Amino acid sequence: MSKNANTNKVRLGDKMKNMTDTNLLLTITIVVFFLMYIGAVVFQGKGFLKPQTFLNILNANAALIIVSCGLSLVMITGGIDISVGGVVALISMCCAVWLDRKGGNVFTAVLIALGIGLLFGIVQGFLVAYLDIQPFIVTLAGMFFARGMTTIVNTNPFNVENEEFGALKAARIIIPGLGSTTKKGIYVNAYIEIGVVVALLVVLVMFCLLRWTKLGRSFYAVGGNQQSALMLGINVRRTKFLSHVLCGLLAGIGGFVYFMHVGSGSPSHASGMEMNAIASSIIGGTMLTGGVGNIIGTFFGVLSLSTIQNIVSSAGLDQAWWTGITIAAMLCLFLVIQSVVMARKKKSGGKK
Amino acid sequence: MLVSENVLEMKNICKSFPGVRALQNVDFKLRAGEIHALMGENGAGKSTLIKVLTGVYSKDEGDIYLDGKVVAIHSPQDAQRVGISTVYQEITLCPNLSVAENMYIGRGTGKLQNWKKQNEDADKILKSLDIPAKATQQLASCSIAVQQMVAIARAVDMDCKVLILDEPTSSLDDLEVQKLFGLMRDLKSRGVGIIFVTHFLDQVYEVCDKITVLRDGTLVGEYSIQEMPRVMLVSKMLGKDLDDMSDIKGEQAPYNGKDASEVVLEAEGLQSDAGIKPFDFYIKKGEVNGFTGLLGSGRSECVRAIFGADRVIGGKVKKNGKIVNINKPIDAMKNGIAYLPEDRKIDGIVGDLSVRDNIILALQVLKGPFKPFSKAEAYKFADEYIKLLSIKTASADTPIKSLSGGNQQKVILGRWLLTHPEYLILDEPTRGIDVGTKIDIQKLVLELASEGMSVTFISSETDEMLRTCSRLVVMRDRKVVGELSGEDLTQNKIMSTIAGGDK
Amino acid sequence: MQKNTTKKSGIGSVLGGLVRNQIFIPIAALLLLVLFNLIVDPTFFNISVDVNSDGYRILSGPIVTVLNFGSELAILAIGMTLVTAASGGQDISVGATIAIAGSVMLRVLCGTNSRPDTLQAPIIVAFLVGCLAAMLAGAFNGVLVAYFKIQPMVATLILFTAGRSIAAWVNNNELPVISDPKFAYFGGFLPGIPIPTPIFIALGCMIIIALVLRFTTLGLYTQAVGINESSSRLNGLNPAFIKFLTFVILGVCVAVVGLIKVSRISSINYSVVAKDIEMDAILAVALGGNALSGGKFNMWASILGAYVIQFLTTTLYKCNVRSDALPAYKAVVVIILVVISTPAVRTWFSKVGKSLKSKLQTKEVA
Known part of the structure; x- marks a missing residue:
């Protein structure tokens, strides 16, 4: 794809015109991700060539992938949910307290996680869809509420000690044939955590939902033009409501996956996660105005975001501020690319 | 023939909004296989009646019968389900979806999306209706007219009993209108009842069987087309006898100051980035001229280039003999040019602002950011123009979006008259507004010209242009192809020039 | 949206007329809070005279605290209202840019040494440099929003992420x-x-913005651009520039807030200074009844909204709510306020009111 792009500009131009906005932005994202990864391999040495480096990106970001999927869904419908980070923190804390202090088992902990996520989704969805309150305000309040509740549940961070959970947390899925040899000459198998499997499943399910179900298409319709969607016979309120419920549910799943990864409860967990999720969605080609976006893009968005973080830290720029600045720079770059491409496309295409 | 089978009947429909009784005891009957025109001035209640029928508004009182049975319609989905489809004046499709999706979304059973079948079905329908679009194309990449046709295709495919066409022709050109009419007749023969809302009298007489006239939210009557001559229809709509609307040109003497032959504005090789070929243009003091041509022929783009609304990429403009540089609207305004845009909703009104703010806006911008009008001044201006143009509004503080289309147009007109321009461009000032206001505006144009203002008038209705303009620039395919004046100003001559060749 | 307006205008009653006024929302919220405090703890409204460490008499008491700490929010609300009106979006980077502005001011004051005994530059110079930095940040956001046409929330996400690092x-x-x-x-x-x-600084800012709104057409222009950009352009306005301008104005507000913030502690904590203030500022605008989607605005309702939020914060502190749990309560209150002010609920209220009235009347008749 990228080779084609360089050699045959004219045809690319034609192709761009015919592509839907969603596919166009998706293509850009994927191309940029691969270019970046190749760049990392070339300039940062072979560390990036190890499969485990890539898999670690997945391991560390499984929760973010899940949460970002939910956020993309809401953004495609034309809304926003900035409460997800808070919800993830609250879930971690609740599960931690349940498993560590109350002696609960893992199964009920999962139910708690899903329940909290769903509850947030339902309440926020109701307020947004049926009472017509701006989603930003509702989920802002949701974020405040979740963050506040987290400290009310427990103020101090602590590690969970629970056998069953410990086993789950330590579980690794070995991927055969992708191992590498360490400096000492020991062969180490490449592995992923359970969370990654969950994340990949979520991506798959969400992709199918958006692509091949009527509900999925109505998310796009509502995001494209709410008034029109109503006239076309779509139940706009229900659609918006469902988008928030699904996002809440995914925040619940993501919350538990996050908890599985960190194995502790803390009020400062997942801080800024909502912004990372929004950034991933945008880098993945979802537009905040709604109607355009793709789950696959979001997946690559998360990968791009964390790859750049890895590049920065492995380049020796490990002062804390560099990560913030590079993510911002990348977001800026993507936004400008998107804006320029869309503007040019509009000019060449949509004329009467 | 299927006669007197009432497929739809609305009885005693009432609907009020705060301060307005939009509909009072309105009855409406539609027979199967009938094209029924719903006529009335703006604000007569046509749109409200349609929206009640399609479930966008809920009615206060009254019943709706479909095939003799009472139906409850609370939402557009309900309407679709019972077999009422609607095509609105504004495109109500989703620009980010594909053409096929727009045709099928929101209907049918099943939870899954079958892309292949959907695209095939859509292509079949598009082909059978001669719509130049592909099923997989993103809707936003189609022209407005094609989008409108897609909306109709959607409605047609739904096997509806009642099809409502709410001013579907306002953005279509003649050819497309004919295609649409063919489609309507086809549906009619299949027994579909069609409600047709339009402002174009010609179109009503061309396709309709029956006319129902509304005025001020009440029913005036139902008539068959044969027993209803045009003049009578217009007078029914206006609620007064219309003396004669054919000749208003004679009422105003043309401007005859001593500078009457002076050229106010002259353009040479003007070209904008909106895709028109370079054109030359001039207008004299006190002259009314016009651009004519089919929709999309570039007439709007020409005046937009003169006003600097599109980016000018070439050409010279002379104002009163001096070369001026017009790149932005503000440059044109400073040179005494005013422009009433084609699309009132998108380019004209500032919806949430009051009538007063809308009227003073342009003059305020001209005056500069550091000299705001005082409230008293603003009210003075607003009241002056509300009176002068007899704008129907509750007060000068009413948001302009709550006014009817015609009154909104008058406010925009007032806005530009307030700047006392030397040269006024009116692009479709009469589109989508009622007959009474149309004539008011035409008269005003001639009056302004007789006082020495130069006016360019653009309209889709040729007779309107013939009534007002003394010179017509004819356009075809984004090019100026001729200029008509004096004796040549006849319907036939215009048509043949537009068509090209020797017809 | 059509549905909204019909519902809103469907109220019709006297109550409705009152409720429909935009400034009703913040006033009602304020009255509720005052009432709550009167019942729970009337000492809230006591103002005492204390002597501070420098030996001067100063006023103290919760109300003074509200006015004092509400200043920053009120000043930000001014800029945020304009940005919201013109661009139909919000600037979520204000907290981070406050950190930048504050940091720059301190840098100028300190020179190369981080703990100087004397100031290395006059305070006014430091403020102006800080102001310039904040305006640059605003201009950056403004360019992205106005010229690259990126949604404001997304565009400002960039500085939101990077701002504190830059600081x-x-x-x-x-x-x-x-x-x-x-x-x-x-x-x-x-x-x-x-x-x-x-309090004086906030008052000064309010007077300045009042004068600006009175003696320039900023208000009309921003509203026109926010409501209908294309129409504004055809009326000779430059929408992009006006949007850009509002972001720069917000930058000035940010600089003033930055000065107050760093001056309060004579130092700076990059990750904590003005934390979450962007959320409060946006809430202030929304509480003032301004549509977050832009267009018409009421500056005074926004400013009042800012003080209401500070009032709420102080009230919660007074009720012994831990500072890190504060957001939860704030969220509940905000949601209640917003739900009450939605058209659907308001219609319901006025219906209940009407039926009560008619019941009373029938009783009287009986």
């Missing part, structure tokens, strides 16, 4: 401390004057 970078991640007591005047008290200085 730390400006001072090499050191913590400068200013020992000169004069610098503390802006966030504390001027000698001999018992009222906190931020």
Whole structure:
């Protein structure tokens, strides 16, 4: 794809015109991700060539992938949910307290996680869809509420000690044939955590939902033009409501996956996660105005975001501020690319 | 023939909004296989009646019968389900979806999306209706007219009993209108009842069987087309006898100051980035001229280039003999040019602002950011123009979006008259507004010209242009192809020039 | 949206007329809070005279606290209202840019040494440089929003992510401390004057914006651009520039807030200074009944909204709510306020009111 792009500009131009906005932005994202990864391999040495480096990106970001999927869904419908980070923190804390202090088992902990996520989704969805309150305000309040509740549940961070959970947390899925040899000459198998499997499943399910179900298409319709969607016979309120419920549910799943990864409860967990999720969605080609976006893009968005973080830290720029600045720079770059491409496309295409 | 089978009947429909009784005891009957025109001035209640029928508004009182049975319609989905489809004046499709999706979304059973079948079905329908679009194309990449046709295709495919066409022709050109009419007749023969809302009298007489006239939210009557001559229809709509609307040109003497032959504005090789070929243009003091041509022929783009609304990429403009540089609207305004845009909703009104703010806006911008009008001044201006143009509004503080289309147009007109321009461009000032206001505006144009203002008038209705303009620039395919004046100003001559060749 | 307006205008009753007024929402919220405090703890409204460490008499009490700490929010609300009106979006980077502005000011004051005994530059110079930095940040956001047409929330996400890092970078991640007591005047008290200085600064800002709105057409222009950009352009306005301008104005507000913030503690904590203030500022605009989608605005309702939020915060502190649990309560209150002010609920209220009225009337008749 990228080779084609360089050699045959004219045809690319034609192709761009015919592509839907969603596919166009998706293509850009994927191309940029691969270019970046190749760049990392070339300039940062072979560390990036190890499969485990890539898999670690997945391991560390499984929760973010899940949460970002939910956020993309809401953004495609034309809304926003900035409460997800808070919800993830609250879930971690609740599960931690349940498993560590109350002696609960893992199964009920999962139910708690899903329940909290769903509850947030339902309440926020109701307020947004049926009472017509701006989603930003509702989920802002949701974020405040979740963050506040987290400290009310427990103020101090602590590690969970629970056998069953410990086993789950330590579980690794070995991927055969992708191992590498360490400096000492020991062969180490490449592995992923359970969370990654969950994340990949979520991506798959969400992709199918958006692509091949009527509900999925109505998310796009509502995001494209709410008034029109109503006239076309779509139940706009229900659609918006469902988008928030699904996002809440995914925040619940993501919350538990996050908890599985960190194995502790803390009020400062997942801080800024909502912004990372929004950034991933945008880098993945979802537009905040709604109607355009793709789950696959979001997946690559998360990968791009964390790859750049890895590049920065492995380049020796490990002062804390560099990560913030590079993510911002990348977001800026993507936004400008998107804006320029869309503007040019509009000019060449949509004329009467 | 299927006669007197009432497929739809609305009885005693009432609907009020705060301060307005939009509909009072309105009855409406539609027979199967009938094209029924719903006529009335703006604000007569046509749109409200349609929206009640399609479930966008809920009615206060009254019943709706479909095939003799009472139906409850609370939402557009309900309407679709019972077999009422609607095509609105504004495109109500989703620009980010594909053409096929727009045709099928929101209907049918099943939870899954079958892309292949959907695209095939859509292509079949598009082909059978001669719509130049592909099923997989993103809707936003189609022209407005094609989008409108897609909306109709959607409605047609739904096997509806009642099809409502709410001013579907306002953005279509003649050819497309004919295609649409063919489609309507086809549906009619299949027994579909069609409600047709339009402002174009010609179109009503061309396709309709029956006319129902509304005025001020009440029913005036139902008539068959044969027993209803045009003049009578217009007078029914206006609620007064219309003396004669054919000749208003004679009422105003043309401007005859001593500078009457002076050229106010002259353009040479003007070209904008909106895709028109370079054109030359001039207008004299006190002259009314016009651009004519089919929709999309570039007439709007020409005046937009003169006003600097599109980016000018070439050409010279002379104002009163001096070369001026017009790149932005503000440059044109400073040179005494005013422009009433084609699309009132998108380019004209500032919806949430009051009538007063809308009227003073342009003059305020001209005056500069550091000299705001005082409230008293603003009210003075607003009241002056509300009176002068007899704008129907509750007060000068009413948001302009709550006014009817015609009154909104008058406010925009007032806005530009307030700047006392030397040269006024009116692009479709009469589109989508009622007959009474149309004539008011035409008269005003001639009056302004007789006082020495130069006016360019653009309209889709040729007779309107013939009534007002003394010179017509004819356009075809984004090019100026001729200029008509004096004796040549006849319907036939215009048509043949537009068509090209020797017809 | 059509549905909204019909519902809203469907109220019709006297109650509805009152409720429909935009400034009703913040006033109602304020009254509720006042009522709550009167019932729970009337000492809330006591104002006492204390003597501070410098030996001057100063006023203190919860109400003074509200006015004092509400200043920053009120000043931000001014800029945020304009940005919201013109661009139909919000700037979520204000907290981060406050950190930048504050950091730059400290850097100028300290020179190369992070703990100087004397100021290395006059305070006014430091403020102007800080102001310039904040305006640059605003201009950056403005360019992205106005010229690249990126949604404001997304565009400002960039500085939101990077701002605090940049602030730390400006001072090499050191913590400068200013020992000169004069610098503390802006966030504390001027000698001999018992009222906190931020209140005067906020008052000054309000007067300035009142004058600006009165003697320029900024209000009309921003609203016109926010409501209908294309129409504004055809009326000779330059929508992009006006949007850009509002972001720069917000930058000035940010600089003023930054000065107050760093002056309060004569130092800066990059990750904590003005934390979450962007959320409060946006809430202030929304509480003022302004549509977050832009267009018409009411500046005074926004400013009142800012003080309502501070009032709420102070009330919660007064009720012994821990500072990190504060957001939860705030969220509940905000949701209640917003739900009450939605058209659907308001219609329901007026219906209940009407039926009550008619019941009373029938009783009277009986």
